[in-house]
Amino acid sequence: MSDTKNETTTRTGVRAVEFVKSLDAKAPGGPIEQRWDKHRFEMKLVNPANRRRYTVIVVGSGLAGGAAAATLGEQGYNVKCFCYQDSPRRAHSIAAQGGINAAKNYRNDGDSIFRLFYDTVKGGDFRARESNVYRLAQVSVNIIDQCVAQGVPFAREYGGYLDNRSFGGAQVSRTFYARGQTGQQLLLGAYQALSRQIAAGTVKMFPRTEMLDLVLVDGRARGIITRDMVTGKIERHVADAVVLATGGYGNVFYLSTNAKGCNTTAIWRAHRRGAFFGNPCFTQIHPTCIPVTGDHQSKLTLMSESLRNDGRIWVPRKKGDTRDPRQIPENERDYYLEERYPAFGNLVPRDVASRNAKQVCDEGRGVGPGGLGVYLDFADAIKRLGKQKIAERYGNLFDMYQQITGENPYEVPMRIYPAIHYTMGGLWVDYNLMSTIPGLFVAGEANFSDHGANRLGASALMQGLADGYFVLPYTVANFLAQVKPGGLSTDHAAFGEAEAEINDRVKRLLSINGKRTVDSFHRELGRILWDECGMARNDAGLRRALQRIPELREEFWQNVRVPGEGGELNQELEKAGRVADFLELGELLCIDALHRTESCGGHFREESQTEDGEAKRDDENFSYVAAWEYTGNLARPELHKEPLVFEYVKPSQRSYK
Amino acid sequence: MKLTLKVWRQKNGKTPGEFKTYQADHVSPDMSFLEMLDVVNQDLILKGEEPIAFDHDCREGICGMCSLMINGVAHGPKQATTTCQLHMRSFNDGDTVTIEPWRAMPFPIIKDLVVDRSSFDRIIQAGGFISASTGSAPDANTIQVPKPDADKAMDAAACIGCGACVAACPNGSAMLFTAAKAAHLSFLPQGQAERHQRAVNMVMQQDLEGFGNCTNIGECSAVCPKEISMDTIARLNRDLIVATLKGLEPTVEPAAAKAS
Numbered sequence: 001m002s003d004t005k006n007e008t009t010t011r012t013g014v015r016a017v018e019f020v021k022s023l024d025a026k027a028p029g030g031p032i033e034q035r036w037d038k039h040r041f042e043m044k045l046v047n048p049a050n051r052r053r054y055t056v057i058v059v060g061s062g063l064a065g066g067a068a069a070a071t072l073g074e075q076g077y078n079v080k081c082f083c084y085q086d087s088p089r090r091a092h093s094i095a096a097q098g099g100i101n102a103a104k105n106y107r108n109d110g111d112s113i114f115r116l117f118y119d120t121v122k123g124g125d126f127r128a129r130e131s132n133v134y135r136l137a138q139v140s141v142n143i144i145d146q147c148v149a150q151g152v153p154f155a156r157e158y159g160g161y162l163d164n165r166s167f168g169g170a171q172v173s174r175t176f177y178a179r180g181q182t183g184q185q186l187l188l189g190a191y192q193a194l195s196r197q198i199a200a201g202t203v204k205m206f207p208r209t210e211m212l213d214l215v216l217v218d219g220r221a222r223g224i225i226t227r228d229m230v231t232g233k234i235e236r237h238v239a240d241a242v243v244l245a246t247g248g249y250g251n252v253f254y255l256s257t258n259a260k261g262c263n264t265t266a267i268w269r270a271h272r273r274g275a276f277f278g279n280p281c282f283t284q285i286h287p288t289c290i291p292v293t294g295d296h297q298s299k300l301t302l303m304s305e306s307l308r309n310d311g312r313i314w315v316p317r318k319k320g321d322t323r324d325p326r327q328i329p330e331n332e333r334d335y336y337l338e339e340r341y342p343a344f345g346n347l348v349p350r351d352v353a354s355r356n357a358k359q360v361c362d363e364g365r366g367v368g369p370g371g372l373g374v375y376l377d378f379a380d381a382i383k384r385l386g387k388q389k390i391a392e393r394y395g396n397l398f399d400m401y402q403q404i405t406g407e408n409p410y411e412v413p414m415r416i417y418p419a420i421h422y423t424m425g426g427l428w429v430d431y432n433l434m435s436t437i438p439g440l441f442v443a444g445e446a447n448f449s450d451h452g453a454n455r456l457g458a459s460a461l462m463q464g465l466a467d468g469y470f471v472l473p474y475t476v477a478n479f480l481a482q483v484k485p486g487g488l489s490t491d492h493a494a495f496g497e498a499e500a501e502i503n504d505r506v507k508r509l510l511s512i513n514g515k516r517t518v519d520s521f522h523r524e525l526g527r528i529l530w531d532e533c534g535m536a537r538n539d540a541g542l543r544r545a546l547q548r549i550p551e552l553r554e555e556f557w558q559n560v561r562v563p564g565e566g567g568e569l570n571q572e573l574e575k576a577g578r579v580a581d582f583l584e585l586g587e588l589l590c591i592d593a594l595h596r597t598e599s600c601g602g603h604f605r606e607e608s609q610t611e612d613g614e615a616k617r618d619d620e621n622f623s624y625v626a627a628w629e630y631t632g633n634l635a636r637p638e639l640h641k642e643p644l645v646f647e648y649v650k651p652s653q654r655s656y657k
Numbered sequence: 658m659k660l661t662l663k664v665w666r667q668k669n670g671k672t673p674g675e676f677k678t679y680q681a682d683h684v685s686p687d688m689s690f691l692e693m694l695d696v697v698n699q700d701l702i703l704k705g706e707e708p709i710a711f712d713h714d715c716r717e718g719i720c721g722m723c724s725l726m727i728n729g730v731a732h733g734p735k736q737a738t739t740t741c742q743l744h745m746r747s748f749n750d751g752d753t754v755t756i757e758p759w760r761a762m763p764f765p766i767i768k769d770l771v772v773d774r775s776s777f778d779r780i781i782q783a784g785g786f787i788s789a790s791t792g793s794a795p796d797a798n799t800i801q802v803p804k805p806d807a808d809k810a811m812d813a814a815a816c817i818g819c820g821a822c823v824a825a826c827p828n829g830s831a832m833l834f835t836a837a838k839a840a841h842l843s844f845l846p847q848g849q850a851e852r853h854q855r856a857v858n859m860v861m862q863q864d865l866e867g868f869g870n871c872t873n874i875g876e877c878s879a880v881c882p883k884e885i886s887m888d889t890i891a892r893l894n895r896d897l898i899v900a901t902l903k904g905l906e907p908t909v910e911p912a913a914a915k916a917s
Contacts, residue, residue, distance in 0.1 A: 071791040087778050090720040149794035151787045151847050153811040160801030192786035199782040259715040293687035299716045406746050469791045517702050569768040
């Protein structure tokens with residue numbers, strides 16, 4: 001990383017001075033299709049006999065973490081893998097439904113590595129690094145091979161060959177799938193590979209264990225501090241390299257499609273220790289989720305967006321129309337996506353579909369409890385194709401909808417509303433997936449990733465497995481080859497200090513004994529972020545949030561009530577620690593959203609739109625990755641910029657009219 | 658709706674537990690069962706009592722982390738439904754609902770409704786995989802899998818490892834869990850090389866953990882949220898017979914069980 005200090009006045013005036021440093025992505029040059037091969041050859045290797053002398057900590061056991069831990073174990077490294085669930089098989093990758101992209105071109109329909117690369121860069125609204133995305137497209141084909149060898153039961157055609165489908169509006173059929181449970185099956189593949197290594201003794205697994213801090217020695221990541229969630233014991237673990245594969249931070253919004261336990265603690269503690277946070281404001285909203293039913297709502301359930309292939313989205317033309325939807329005549333319905341986007345209709349990208357739903361609900365035309373929903377109507381499709389055909393295509397989704405809402409979607413239109421689903425932002429990493437802290441690698445959704453400002457459907461699974469199976473095993477080895485193994489014990493002062501800090505924090509949380517529950521703070525934070533930093537953002541709203549979040553954080557530390565003790569299973573204590581970190585991350589999210597005055601991908605600034613209300617990018621001023629450095633003052637992080645250069649895909653305006 | 662809850666409370670594995678009664682007065686039919694418990698817990702915390710500990714994560718019916726015996730039935734009254742996907746409209750105003758943890762020796766209680774299911778992980782570690790190290794795979798389409806086989810493999814692979822089968826079985830048997838994994842892999846050509854050895858190794862660990870024997874009662878399949886068929890058990894038994902005829906012995910060291 002080379003630093004040049006440029007004193008400029010910020011565009012937003014939040015900070016008086018903005019420090020601009022340039023980050024070295026270490027992306028190799030030369031023709032893009034040769035870069036990864038060339039880099040792989042140039043990277044250093046560790047002799048097989050020496051590998052067991054190196055210890056690698058992997059935090060998280062989802063697609064990225066599970067795959068990395070298994071593969072590093074196979075290669076002979078000494079791996080310690082941690083997860084907060086009771087088994088590594090339960091990581092949240094399991095919930096992905098739709099599928100995984102790969103540039104196999106088995107359909108002979110014009111797909112190629114270059115096309116997958118192109119689609120991903122363009123779909124990400126030109127805010128991703130070309131070299132990384134090309135590598136992702138390249139290794140996508142190896143992922144499918146590996147998963148089939150492991151026994152992942154992908155869908156097959158009658159000839160016994162792999163089936164594919166088109167997903168998320170892609171022009172080619174490149175998505176591999178295992179019914180509606182693709183994430184589960186890929187995760188079980190990684191989990192089984194991991195289990196094999198646990199049995200072989202190369203990986204030691206620590207389930208129900210949460211990472212609470214990162215330990216640096218001489219500026220290098222050398223270990224972590226964990227809490228055993230059953231006994232409450234705080235423990236020290238030393239390593240030669242640390243991999244964080246702890247997923248996204250969507251739960252900062254409280255209501256999201258993430259699992260309840262998903263949290264930002266691992267990456268946030270690493271950020272506080274010096275890892276830069278990339279593009280925190282790039283969050284993705286999924287348009288086809290089941291709407292909120294009341295204050296008791298604990299999470300939101302996503303339904304595959306394949307539903308939009310046959311369902312028609314509409315709201316009543318009249319405000320506050322509470323008639324049974326079936327009684328509303330055709331001419332009083334507004335099929336707003338079909339009207340506004342005749343070329344793509346109901347299949348416009350996720351961000352466009354979501355924003356339009358918000359807009360019609362803001363106009364008072366939303367349906368269902370609280371007016372936060374729009375209809376997704378299958379009546380025409382059932383008339384055209386028959387109920388049986390629809391049941392074949394969407395039966396499991398219709399069942400799920402009925403189970404949750406008690407309404408029969410074959411008879412009454414579904415109600416849907418957008419929800420937070422994925423975070424493109426995360427810890428900044430270079431081409432080797434190493435953060436700004438030497439020896440700290442970040443993979444999967446936890447890094448700021450290859451998806452730019454918007455992720456395409458079926459690409460999250462691809463990235464997680466690419467990082468875990470095919471990137472980290474090379475780049476971590478390259479790092480290890482340049483350092484001496486071991487030579488450090490957990491008695492080092494840095495471990496003692498970090499542990500003492502954690503013990504203090506636990507003690508403090510347990511001693512406040514205030515009047516509000518952890519959940520009530522989390523809900524309030526989520527509400528602020530959803531209102532001011534959700535589907536649409538503006539200067540005034542973000543400033544309101546930046547006023548409100550520090551106040552809420554202050555109140556949390558004065559007035560939260562955490563019952564029980566530290567030395568036992570204490571789920572409220574676990575939640576309290578996570579919410580304390582969300583209360584800090586939430587502020588950075590808004591600072592980033594305020595500074596980026598352009599609209600791009602999932603980040604829609606109301607001030608930056610075209611005449612017809614579409615997102616307007618500002619390439620001249622914002623064609624960079626915003627990497628934020630923690631300064632000790634949450635209100636004043638330091639901004640560093642990694643400029644983005646596009647040699648192969650020329651930035652253009654997305655249009656779906 | 659108003660409900661009376663009889664909930665199993667137990668401080669830890671070493672302390673005896675007991676049922677405690679709670680009133681849930683503001684239950685909406687749109688709540689999930691776990692959201693109902695969330696609301697009860699919020700009240701308990703504000704009253705200065707300890708909230709009820711229970712396992713949960715995705716709340717979408719796929720991660721397998723949630724559990725609970727509800728009125729004596731694993732995952733409650735609805736077929737093919739995990740507790741997190743069970744909604745309160747399945748109950749009536751005024752009902753008394755009894756909530757217990759999974760009860761089986763190989764699932765020791767950690768606290769309240771939370772149990773230790775690591776025995777399942779050790780069964781998989783004993784052989785529930787195909788040995789295919791990263792990088793060794795041929796092109797995916799060189800392996801053809803007839804569609805009916807792929808579908809049957811997928812049916813078995815749908816197991817979420819929740820443990821309801823064990824909790825429901827009068828013998829505390831884990832055969833449906835073990836058999837589902839064995840069937841998933843044995844229906845596929847990739848899984849043939851290790852097929853019989855896998856069966857021997859997994860069953861060895863399963864027995865060591867203290868799970869009971871299968872006597873074909875079928876409670877397991879009846880409560881399974883993914884409707885895994887008992888056919889998988891017959892298939893595993895056939896593989897075990899073939900393994901016996903081949904004279905196969907376990908090839909892995911048994912991992913230490915937690916219970917016992």
